Amino acid sequence: MNDNVQVRIELGRGHLSARDTSELPVGSVLELDAFADDGVDVYVDGQLYARGKAVVAEGNFAVRIEQVLPAAGGRA
Numbered sequence: 001m002n003d004n005v006q007v008r009i010e011l012g013r014g015h016l017s018a019r020d021t022s023e024l025p026v027g028s029v030l031e032l033d034a035f036a037d038d039g040v041d042v043y044v045d046g047q048l049y050a051r052g053k054a055v056v057a058e059g060n061f062a063v064r065i066e067q068v069l070p071a072a073g074g075r076a
Contacts, residue, residue, distance in 0.1 A: 008043040009063055011054060039066070
């Protein structure tokens with residue numbers, strides 16, 4: 001049995017061509033279609049599972065879950 005799940009946190013989206021992406025220097029800033037204080041979406045195995053806020057905890061980025069969606073795949 002495989003208990004691994006894929007978790008993706010999405011703050012916003014941006015569009016770049018593959019060529020532009022490959023030419024980005026280290027430290028580049030990418031413009032997104034969201035603001036830093038907007039909520040983040042939490043996807044589990046490709047399904048939208050929860051919403052929360054990006055926070056800093058002990059010097060690391062983290063996500064504070066504020067809402068688990070009712071259709072979150074039956075997980076609780």
